[in-house]
Amino acid sequence: xxxxxxxxxxxxxxxxxxxxxxxxxxxxxxxxxxxxxxxxxxxxxxxxxxxxxxxxxxxxxxxxxxxxxxxxxxxxxxxxxxxxxxxxxxxxxxxxxxxxxxxxxxxxxxxxxxxxxxxxxxxxxxxxxxxxxxxxxxxxxxxxxxxxxxxxxxxxxxxxxxxxxxxxxxxxxxxxxxxxxxxxxxxxxxxxxxxxxxxxxxxxxxxxxxxxxxxxxxxxxxxxxxxxxxxxxxxxxxxxxxxxxxxxxxxxxxxxxxxxxxxxxxxxxxxxxxxxxxxxxxxxxxxxxxxx
Amino acid sequence: xxxxxxxxxxxxxxxxxxxxxxxxxxxxxxxxxxxxxxxxxxxxxxxxxxxxxxxxxxxxxxxxxxxxxxxxxxxxxxxxxxxxxxxxxxxxxxxxxxxxxxxxxxxxxxxxxxxxxxxxxxxxxxxxxxxxxxxxxxxxxxxxxxxxxxxxxxxxxxxxxxxxxxxxxxxxxxxxxxxxxxxxxxxxxxxxxxxxxxxxxxxxxxxxxxxxxxxxxxxxxxxxxxxxxxxxxxxxxxxxxxxxxxxxxxxxxxxxxxxxxxxxxxxxxxxxxxxxxxxxxxxxxxxxxxxxxxxxxxxxxxxxxxxxxxxxxxxxxxxxxxxxxxxxxxxxxxxxxxxxxxxxxxxxxxxxxxxxxxxxxxxxxxxxxxxxxxxxxxxxxxxxxxxxxxxxxxxxxxxxxxxx
Numbered sequence: 001x002x003x004x005x006x007x008x009x010x011x012x013x014x015x016x017x018x019x020x021x022x023x024x025x026x027x028x029x030x031x032x033x034x035x036x037x038x039x040x041x042x043x044x045x046x047x048x049x050x051x052x053x054x055x056x057x058x059x060x061x062x063x064x065x066x067x068x069x070x071x072x073x074x075x076x077x078x079x080x081x082x083x084x085x086x087x088x089x090x091x092x093x094x095x096x097x098x099x100x101x102x103x104x105x106x107x108x109x110x111x112x113x114x115x116x117x118x119x120x121x122x123x124x125x126x127x128x129x130x131x132x133x134x135x136x137x138x139x140x141x142x143x144x145x146x147x148x149x150x151x152x153x154x155x156x157x158x159x160x161x162x163x164x165x166x167x168x169x170x171x172x173x174x175x176x177x178x179x180x181x182x183x184x185x186x187x188x189x190x191x192x193x194x195x196x197x198x199x200x201x202x203x204x205x206x207x208x209x210x211x212x213x214x215x216x217x218x219x220x221x222x223x224x225x226x227x228x229x230x231x232x233x234x235x236x237x238x239x240x241x242x243x244x245x246x247x248x249x250x251x252x253x254x255x256x257x258x259x260x261x262x263x264x265x266x267x268x269x270x271x272x273x274x275x276x277x278x279x280x281x282x283x284x285x286x287x288x289x290x291x292x
Numbered sequence: 293x294x295x296x297x298x299x300x301x302x303x304x305x306x307x308x309x310x311x312x313x314x315x316x317x318x319x320x321x322x323x324x325x326x327x328x329x330x331x332x333x334x335x336x337x338x339x340x341x342x343x344x345x346x347x348x349x350x351x352x353x354x355x356x357x358x359x360x361x362x363x364x365x366x367x368x369x370x371x372x373x374x375x376x377x378x379x380x381x382x383x384x385x386x387x388x389x390x391x392x393x394x395x396x397x398x399x400x401x402x403x404x405x406x407x408x409x410x411x412x413x414x415x416x417x418x419x420x421x422x423x424x425x426x427x428x429x430x431x432x433x434x435x436x437x438x439x440x441x442x443x444x445x446x447x448x449x450x451x452x453x454x455x456x457x458x459x460x461x462x463x464x465x466x467x468x469x470x471x472x473x474x475x476x477x478x479x480x481x482x483x484x485x486x487x488x489x490x491x492x493x494x495x496x497x498x499x500x501x502x503x504x505x506x507x508x509x510x511x512x513x514x515x516x517x518x519x520x521x522x523x524x525x526x527x528x529x530x531x532x533x534x535x536x537x538x539x540x541x542x543x544x545x546x547x548x549x550x551x552x553x554x555x556x557x558x559x560x561x562x563x564x565x566x567x568x569x570x571x572x573x574x575x576x577x578x579x580x581x582x583x584x585x586x587x588x589x590x591x592x593x594x595x596x597x598x599x600x601x602x603x604x605x606x607x608x609x610x611x612x613x614x615x616x617x618x619x620x621x622x623x624x625x626x627x628x629x630x631x632x633x634x635x636x637x638x639x640x641x642x643x644x645x646x647x648x649x650x651x652x653x654x655x656x657x658x659x660x661x662x663x664x665x666x667x668x669x670x671x672x673x674x675x676x677x678x679x680x681x682x683x684x685x686x687x688x689x690x691x692x693x694x695x696x
Contacts, residue, residue: 059510064365071369106358
């Protein structure tokens with residue numbers, strides 16, 4: 001089977017970026033232009049003169065994918081070529097929540113007809129697992145390491161979907177590579193809705209999170225099943241659907257225990273208290289989004 | 293060829309420099325304009341916005357971005373899909389674009405940008421010098437400098453022609469001194485649409501982001517290939533040298549106006565002293581020369597229109613028979629105490645058989661007025677170099693010692 005995102009790239013075994021990119025292109029089809037910021041996805045798919053992309057693809061810089069996407073959309077409109085072509089920016093959490101947020105804010109406020117896909121693996125993986133604004137509470141990264149005085153990252157994840165909802169985005173959805181059908185359905189919907197739409201895809205990174213390369217999907221599912229990563233859609237600022245957890249609900253330990261980045265919570269004195277705090281975060285999500 | 297201004301007074305309008313440039317952009321038929329307001333560039337983008345509001349620029353999208361960083365970033369995308377692209381900025385805005393400047397030229401996207409030259413902060417200052425664009429000299433952008441409104445207006449069309457040439461494919465800055473040119477009203481001829489259509493071909497790039505022929509833009513280059521990309525950028529700069537001359541000559545044929553190609557000369561033929569300069573100060577220098585010539589001083593001017601690519605051969609040809617050269621700079625390389633035109637001219641003469649004393653004088657920073665008397669003082673210093681050699685190689689010519 002041939003994909004618009006081809007095999008043979010330089011991603012790690014079990015790479016989350018590759019899976020999400022493939023699913024997004026399965027949803028988008030060949031009539032799209034992809035804009036990627038600097039990051040793993042860019043580096044592993046385009047070592048000159050090779051490319052994994054079967055659709056037009058452009059990388060400019062780390063912090064400007066949404067701005068470049070704005071320009072692609074405007075250029076296509078000016079040239080009378082926009083009608084069917086979908087413009088998709090697709091990059092990591094650092095490029096989205098941190099360094100690129102100004103450009104995203106501008107593009108969404110201006111109302112460009114683009115879809116922005118954040119592949120959220122919760123740290124700067126391409127540079128060696130440094131913390132980002134998407135790194136979860138108590139995760140140990142190379143710049144928020146657990147140590148004798150620290151349980152790792154001190155802050156919860158930045159709520160990017162809420163920030164873009166505040167921009168009046170007509171469609172926002174969270175999804176997970178653990179649920180590819182749901183992901184593809186939401187990307188299709190995002191592409192069909194006129195205006196700036198946002199897909200936030202949770203994407204476990206085998207290298208950065210520290211788990212076996214065969215477990216990417218399993219871990220992604222556990223994030224959803226614990227309530228730590230709720231799946232929902234927002235239309236014009238209102239939540240219009242959620243993926244219920246129901247009987248599948250698992251304690252957060254099940255998810256955290258499988259990952260090296262949370263190992264200190266199970267080995268270090270006081271870890272039990274920290275686990276309770278994380279369980280509170282999950283429980284709050286379950287109530288807030290009505291996941292039960 | 294000397295400056296030719298075949299100006300038909302019936303065709304002349306009194307307009308502001310910014311309006312003249314905005315009008316030139318309009319008749320060049322851009323597809324995407326993306327800009328963020330910053331003094332003294334604002335009037336250009338306001339005029340373009342009004343043209344858009346009045347439906348005067350067909351097949352064009354204007355993106356009101358949230359920063360200069362996005363102004364140029366958006367044009368990366370627009371240019372890559374095959375759109376003719378324009379922006380304008382200055383000073384802090386241009387500095388904020390620094391990272392994208394490299395990116396645009398490395399991706400060989402022929403975006404044209406007007407720079408309304410302004411000083412950089414700190415201390416914050418909105419008035420003219422050329423530190424902003426000179427500080428971007430290594431980013432791979434063509435840099436042209438205009439002397440007056442008519443040239444700034446005409447240079448806009450020339451910049452598109454040069455940048456989009458298939459042997460060049462580099463972005464270009466058309467630089468005009470902030471306020472001194474951007475906010476001044478002068479009688480001039482606005483570019484006629486029919487003549488621009490004759491002069492400027494439609495932009496038809498060989499490679500675009502096209503769903504029917506999917507290409508990858510902006511791939512990463514490892515040590516095996518990176519050098520060759522950079523080499524090809526330099527090669528494109530080399531190619532631009534004759535193209536800048538051609539663009540000026542073609543412009544003369546179509547519009548009847550000419551300001552020099554890479555450089556222009558004024559009273560240099562028998563000149564012992566040659567002043568070199570870029571931008572609006574050229575007008576003041578010409579007036580000064582007229583006065584000094586009347587007194588028998590053999591002084592001339594070499595106006596540098598193209599700072600990137602740096603026209604080494606044209607400069608050498610113009611100055612080789614002089615006895616002393618003074619490079620006048622509205623910028624300084626801190627730590628070297630030299631302006632860029634001085635440093636580069638001096639360096640270009642080393643390893644040649646032109647044995648020429650060259651001195652540098654920095655003036656007009658942060659909008660400080662440049663009276664004829666300052667230029668006369670510089671000419672006096674140059675005359676002293678002829679008599680007794682160089683005493684001070686490079687310094688500010690208009691420093692207020694009493695304030696230090």
